[in-house]
Amino acid sequence: MTAQLRTVRQLGDPILRRVAQPVDGIDDRLLTLIDDLIWTAEKTNGVGIAAPQVGVSQRVVIVASRPNLRYPHAPLMEPTALINPEIVARGDRRSEGWEGCLSVPDQRGPVWRHDEVEVCYLTPAGEIRQAVFTGFVARVLQHEYDHLEGVVFVDRVTDPQRLLSEADYFAQLTPAPAK
Numbered sequence: 001m002t003a004q005l006r007t008v009r010q011l012g013d014p015i016l017r018r019v020a021q022p023v024d025g026i027d028d029r030l031l032t033l034i035d036d037l038i039w040t041a042e043k044t045n046g047v048g049i050a051a052p053q054v055g056v057s058q059r060v061v062i063v064a065s066r067p068n069l070r071y072p073h074a075p076l077m078e079p080t081a082l083i084n085p086e087i088v089a090r091g092d093r094r095s096e097g098w099e100g101c102l103s104v105p106d107q108r109g110p111v112w113r114h115d116e117v118e119v120c121y122l123t124p125a126g127e128i129r130q131a132v133f134t135g136f137v138a139r140v141l142q143h144e145y146d147h148l149e150g151v152v153f154v155d156r157v158t159d160p161q162r163l164l165s166e167a168d169y170f171a172q173l174t175p176a177p178a179k
């Protein structure tokens with residue numbers, strides 16, 4: 001069976017504001033959802049996605065950092081599905097970094113996140129795992145976890161006046177061509 005591209009819900013859809021329900025069992029429907037989420041993140045140049053973003057109010061997130069058109073400097077990792085994730089520890093250090101969201105097209109904004117988080121979750125095979133995420137991957141995890149709580153990154157933007165269109169964001173990043 002091949003994974004399907006799912007429609008990504010956009011800001012304003014009430015499902016993005018709901019607290020998602022815990023997963024109470026791993027079945028074929030859930031595994032299909034996970035395959036579809038990984039596929040949808042890849043096809044839309046995401047580095048992560050949460051189930052509520054495709055209209056499923058359940059506690060499942062994908063963290064799938066890789067360099068792509070939207071995040072050219074993202075580190076490469078295997079896509080990881082986290083079922084019922086819990087952030088069990090947060091490092092003291094925080095950094096401000098630019099975020100975007102598949103549910104908020106064409107916007108980037110600066111958000112403070114912990115540089116390191118420890119997360120406990122269930123794998124699709126039903127195993128309990130505890131893992132430490134750092135740097136950009138920790139940022140992605142915190143962003144996706146927020147989606148399970150009905151929080152969108154624009155809620156956390158340090159200063160809404162610093163929100164940028166993607167075009168302006170990339171223009172700021174790209175050094176002027178040498179003469």
Ligand code: ZN
Binds near residue numbers: 147
């Ligand atoms: Zn998002």
